[in-house]
Amino acid sequence: MDKDTKPSTAARRQFLADTARMACGVGLLGLGIGLYARHARALPPAAIRPPGALPEKDFSAACIRCGMCVRDCPFDILHLAKPEEPLSTGTPYFVARQAPCEMCEDIPCVKACPTGALNHALKDINKSKMGLAVLVDHETCLNFLGLRCDICYRVCPVIDKAITLEPQTNARTGKHTLFIPVVHSEHCTGCGKCEKACPTEIAAIKVFPLYMAKGQLSSHYRLGWVEKEKAGGSLVAPDIEHRYNMPEGMKYESGKGLSTDAVPPAPTSGAAPGSAAGLPKAFQGGKL
């Protein structure tokens, strides 16, 4: 036994040294891969995931990079990320400006996914949240400039819900109306058709991953008018009715504007101009 002790100690040492070296090498490699994986979890702004994609953190755990979604997309818009591209290698994405999601009603890409990285619970494509359109550039959007481009509004598959045109006074001309495209996150699917169709050299409206595009109120925020409606009345001290000190016989109601107490009589052709009953004398024409 004693004779064997020395060589076996040496052998054991060698074994431990080899093992330690191996463990350190592999451990370092693992650390590198881990850090790389962490980095790749931040989805770059131009890459939009297919419909039903889980939140990025879960997606990077569920997607096995098989490309079944790419294959079953009838419009061939999806790509698998190459190693040099700034998102997790092999995962699917599309670039809205190149080819947006065509919003198939049967959502074949989701059906094709074997892992549920594209969530099979998504049955209605209009409920998908691939991203969110944002009118990023107010300076180049043609509607902001006063034109009736309206293309993003027209091509939107959820027209009049995801994008509406909100009239505003054109302060530049003083007499025209601006029709401002406004995106409503509740309905926008992030398909990217608006970005694709935007006629400017670089799109003024763009689709971004939700985490980039959507803000969030702090959880303690309450919208007074919403709470009031829910409660059926004011939740703080009863609203004090504001009294407007109006000229005699006049009334001001919020939302309705100025009115008179008396029902205005049907205009008669014989009446003198500016002599409508009820108007204070000061407003009755002629002498003023």
Place this chain on the structure above:
Amino acid sequence: MSAPAAPAAPVLRPGAEAIAAKGWLAAHKWLLLRRASQVGILLLFLLGPWFGLWIVKGNLAFSYTLNFLPLADPYVILQSMLAGQVPEKLALIGVALVVLLYLLIGGRAYCAWVCPVNLLTDLAYWMRVRLGLKGSAHISRPTRYWMLGMTLVAAAATGSIAWEMVNPVSMLHRGLIFGIGLAWAVLLAVFLFDLFVMRHGWCGHLCPVGAFYSLIGRFSLARIRLPAREACNDCMDCFAVCPEPQVIRPALKAIDGTPPLISEANCTNCGRCIDVCSKDVFAFGTRFKATVLPVAGVASATPK
């Protein structure tokens, strides 16, 4: 042709004796079949994107054949589950089928008969021999199990399939089918590593995919048997061609009473030892006794 007595001719390449004894074709039978399998499987995947013939969709991570047969890579699904996600039923069926398949044909048969990287590393080894490149860095073969462990820990720790971002195996297969990008550089690195730095470096020492499949191989049915190990003339050709030569010795030399069966999990069932043996020492069989494919010089007579 009777086998020459083999008085150790000076610069005979491995397999020369077998070619002399059995003829070229019989001495390359399993190699040719294996190449046909590797290239054929790759072509099946490429028929779709290249010619619009969609027999197989997907890649080695998950594939769907004729909209009927799901096959999924148990290794990547395991990583996904460790990262906290449970796949859909179809993928789980695919995993079960693949595990069953490799339980039958040998775990690392994946490496020898399916994996596209093997074509590359075999080429590197072939060139290494042809160019007479000697010397090799030393990393112990079990390193691959550390690699395997590392990838599983990385999946659990990062909550993502971290290894798939750099895995050369899936990069090559996916790249060929879906567009390779800069993945070629990773594969070139693997090739050069095998060629200049280390003999059988990637497949034989480092690859965690192979390590995973060797775990299945521990229990698999198809095995190399040595029905005629007494006939061995110590030509060493099998050791020279075997990508995992350490698996041969115990069974060939009956060390510690090892039965004439290669039961090592890391045997890839490539069958090259059968090809290059002029004495027909080796044959495909099962882990159970007296089950041997009749091969030998009568290459065509293999009905069952």
